[in-house]
Amino acid sequence: xxxxxxxxxxxxxxxxxxxxxxxxxxxxxxxxxxxxxxxxxxxxxxxxxxxxxxxxxxxxxxxxxxxxxxxxxxxxxxxxxxxxxxxxxxxxxxxxxxxxxxxxxxxxxxxxxxxxxxxxxxxxxxxxxxxxxxxxxxxxxxxxxxxxxxxxxxxxxxxxxxxxxxxxxxxxxxxxxxxxxxxx
Amino acid sequence: xxxxxxxxxxxxxxxxxxxxxxxxxxxxxxxxxxxxxxxxxxxxxxxxxxxxxxxxxxxxxxxxxxxxxxxxxxxxxxxxxxxxxxxxxxxxxxxxxxxxxxxxxxxxxxxxxxxxxxxxxxxxxxxxxxxxxxxxxxxxxxxxxxxxxxxxxxxxxxxxxxxxxxxxxxxxxxxxxxxxxxxxxxxxxxxxxxxxxxxxxxxxxxxxxxxxxxxxxxxxxxxxxxxxxxxxxxxxxxxxxxxxxxxxxxxxxxxxxxxxxxxxxxxxxxxxxxxxxxxxxxxxxxxxxxxxxxxxxxxxxxxxxxxxxxxxxxxxxxxxxxxxxxxxxxxxxxxxxxxxxxxxxxxxxxxxxxxxxxxxxx
Numbered sequence: 335x336x337x338x339x340x341x342x343x344x345x346x347x348x349x350x351x352x353x354x355x356x357x358x359x360x361x362x363x364x365x366x367x368x369x370x371x372x373x374x375x376x377x378x379x380x381x382x383x384x385x386x387x388x389x390x391x392x393x394x395x396x397x398x399x400x401x402x403x404x405x406x407x408x409x410x411x412x413x414x415x416x417x418x419x420x421x422x423x424x425x426x427x428x429x430x431x432x433x434x435x436x437x438x439x440x441x442x443x444x445x446x447x448x449x450x451x452x453x454x455x456x457x458x459x460x461x462x463x464x465x466x467x468x469x470x471x472x473x474x475x476x477x478x479x480x481x482x483x484x485x486x487x488x489x490x491x492x493x494x495x496x497x498x499x500x501x502x503x504x505x506x507x508x509x510x511x512x513x514x515x516x517x518x
Numbered sequence: 519x520x521x522x523x524x525x526x527x528x529x530x531x532x533x534x535x536x537x538x539x540x541x542x543x544x545x546x547x548x549x550x551x552x553x554x555x556x557x558x559x560x561x562x563x564x565x566x567x568x569x570x571x572x573x574x575x576x577x578x579x580x581x582x583x584x585x586x587x588x589x590x591x592x593x594x595x596x597x598x599x600x601x602x603x604x605x606x607x608x609x610x611x612x613x614x615x616x617x618x619x620x621x622x623x624x625x626x627x628x629x630x631x632x633x634x635x636x637x638x639x640x641x642x643x644x645x646x647x648x649x650x651x652x653x654x655x656x657x658x659x660x661x662x663x664x665x666x667x668x669x670x671x672x673x674x675x676x677x678x679x680x681x682x683x684x685x686x687x688x689x690x691x692x693x694x695x696x697x698x699x700x701x702x703x704x705x706x707x708x709x710x711x712x713x714x715x716x717x718x719x720x721x722x723x724x725x726x727x728x729x730x731x732x733x734x735x736x737x738x739x740x741x742x743x744x745x746x747x748x749x750x751x752x753x754x755x756x757x758x759x760x761x762x763x764x765x766x767x768x769x770x771x772x773x774x775x776x777x778x779x780x781x782x783x784x785x786x787x788x789x790x791x792x793x794x795x796x797x798x799x800x801x802x803x804x805x806x807x808x809x810x811x812x813x814x815x816x817x818x819x820x821x822x823x824x825x826x827x828x829x830x831x832x833x834x835x836x837x838x839x840x841x842x843x844x845x846x847x848x849x850x851x852x853x854x855x856x857x858x859x860x861x862x863x864x865x866x867x868x869x870x871x872x873x874x875x876x877x878x879x880x
Binding site for chain 2: 418428430431436440456458462465469
């Protein structure tokens with residue numbers, strides 16, 4: 335019988351794996367057995383900290399080379415305007431300095447999150463009610479802007495003016511809610 | 519100051535009351551990480567920003583909420599009292615560092631604690647006894663809804679709740695259950711279960727967090743993934759794993775009992791003897807014996823000892839609590855003496871009066 339893992343070398347070692355579901359026997363060659371042992375069966379090894387994890391991952395193989403990222407940014411990347419963090423520094427300390435960092439490093443983050451969260455990089459959970467409302471108003475303003483443009487192009491200036499007023503009222507609502515948005 | 523009250527009746531609801539599967543699951547904890555827009559995170563913020571965040575959060579919870587939150591600033595609290603709050607799991611060790619502008623808002627029954635300026639601006643934490651993932655989440659969610667109405671949260675359509683550590687981004691939720699797994703530990707099955715579970719996005723570790731051993735055979739089981747799963751999915755996954763662990767632990771207990779009853783009884787009663795009569799009790803031995811005694815109670819081998827003994831004494835045997843109890847600073851050896859005294863008193867108290875009377879001399 336050949337090794338279950340590499341399917342090349344003959345299986346010479348049987349490993350019994352106990353899991354919550356039950357026990358499983360695996361037939362492996364010496365090389366694969368050694369690797370699976372060192373990889374999975376070291377209870378003494380402390381779990382890696384986020385920093386170690388991120389820096390190991392980035393220094394091991396160079397993911398920037400492998401990734402077909404077309405942003406064309408130098409390795410240093412942009413600096414967060416609010417807190418001054420750079421991407422390499424972020425990988426180094428393993429923490430964001432502020433909410434704006436997420437925007438600054440947005441392009442590189444799905445990779446980071448994918449590694450940390452089992453391949454996931456998009457939120458599917460709870461959304462704050464206030465955010466939903468804000469989002470709805472923003473969308474509405476966007477729609478009005480499109481209509482306004484159409485009205486202007488069709489030289490229906492009266493209608494365009496009415497739309498502009500409507501958008502401005504909504505805009506005021508927005509800034510009331512703490513966030514300013516440019517309508518014009 | 520109301521913190522006195524917290525210290526005096528040192529027993530917190532999660533240590534006494536019983537939830538589901540409380541013979542194995544000691545407590546359930548939900549933690550939500552939140553940040554406000556417009557302020558940098560504690561790792562990068564200025565003192566002014568820290569104060570502004572503190573004022574905003576505190577204002578909302580103190581002014582309007584009916585349930586009676588009390589506010590405590592870390593820098594106003596003596597080191598010993600901070601340590602006691604950590605030992606009761608009401609605040610994190612990180613919050614207890616006094617020069618970081620941290621503060622905590624505790625609900626009157628200590629079920630909810632809102633930490634301000636920990637790693638994130640806001641950390642909502644909810645602890646329930648036994649296995650109560652849904653109820654604990656509901657409570658934390660309520661507090662979150664309440665804060666959200668008044669405060670501008672940092673939230674992103676793609677990434678969800680924005681947190682300082684990328685391992686919390688998304689739901690910002692960490693759900694964990696503390697489990698007493700003596701039979702799985704004795705039979706060494708736990709060593710194989712832990713790596714298996716970790717591949718499912720769930721981590722198992724000693725009760726004092728990352729890399730720590732499991733004193734008293736108490737393990738913390740929690741979700742690792744916070745992004746790409748809804749809160750409900752995370753709770754369901756964790757609940758399933760916890761149920762399986764409970765099932766395995768129960769089966770192993772039966773097996774131990776069936777295979778080596780005398781040896782098991784011998785070990786459990788010896789441990790009861792140790793904590794009932796020892797004059798010097800180092801923390802490692804204390805934890806091991808407590809675990810044995812609790813197992814003895816669960817199996818019906820040891821009677822007349824209160825069930826909550828493990829939950830309570832695991833907390834009270836720690837350095838901060840012992841010194842609080844002794845109302846003085848203690849050296850290592852003095853702590854072992856005092857721990858032995860505390861255990862003897864607790865076990866004697868147990869036979870005559872209700873368990874909460876431990877500090878009755880005050």
